[in-house]
Amino acid sequence: MADESQEITLLETLDHLLDRGVVIAGEATISIGDVDLLYLGLNIVLANIDAVARSSQK
């Protein structure tokens, strides 16, 4: 039970580290091994889709 709780805490901590906070423009790529994780880039894309959705509602 304690292990499970520690695991959840660790996951939550990493979630906040990797997916929250201010995104600085131009910093879009993180690599693990030879694989580029483009989630920051994806985040920028999603923000743009938000803007598209908002402007189409106007």
Added chain:
Amino acid sequence: MKWVVIGAHLKREDVEPIANVIPIGDLFLSAVPIDDDRPLGDRDLLMQVADVRAKLLDRATFVAIRYGFAVRDAAEATSKCGGLTTRWRALIEAHRDEVEMTLKIAAAAPTARPNRHDFSSGAEYMRALHASAHTADVDPSFRDGVERALVPLTTQHRWMHRDRSSMELAMLVRRRDLEKILDAGEKLRKEFAAVPFLLSGPWPLEVFADDHQQ
């Protein structure tokens, strides 16, 4: 050598000696040094940054920079962040005695992921994918319970959709009210034993410092 940036702080003493300081304008970035060839996805580095981030928050509230931002020197940091410092300073000064807390709640009925084959264009599919993450909802009685028990203890709050299976409540909370928030969370757990949720924090200024969430 490069520097992995963690946050923006009001005072140099909010950072040292927990992390290194990179001055930008009248603010101070906290950072940890790494070798040029060390990948940012290194597990030990992630854990180190998470640990430093928590220690910095114990010291004082700061604006969190999303992991992945690394610079070579103060000049590069200033060129990339210089235009943001006025806003960051105002944020930190306004919320100096506050931290963020997060309540993550499982959706009452998770929505289905759109199927790519149902869309004629990639753009339509991306829009549908994005929209599907904004439709999850939580048990209304639980949400009422949260509004009653937690929200009055916050200075600001924001309900957010993050994915198809959960919702989140981001809260700004006075540091002195942290215990009250945790107690209220325990009461919610007893009152709504069937609703899976996770109350976590304290966190630095993340959601409330992130422009595109607003």
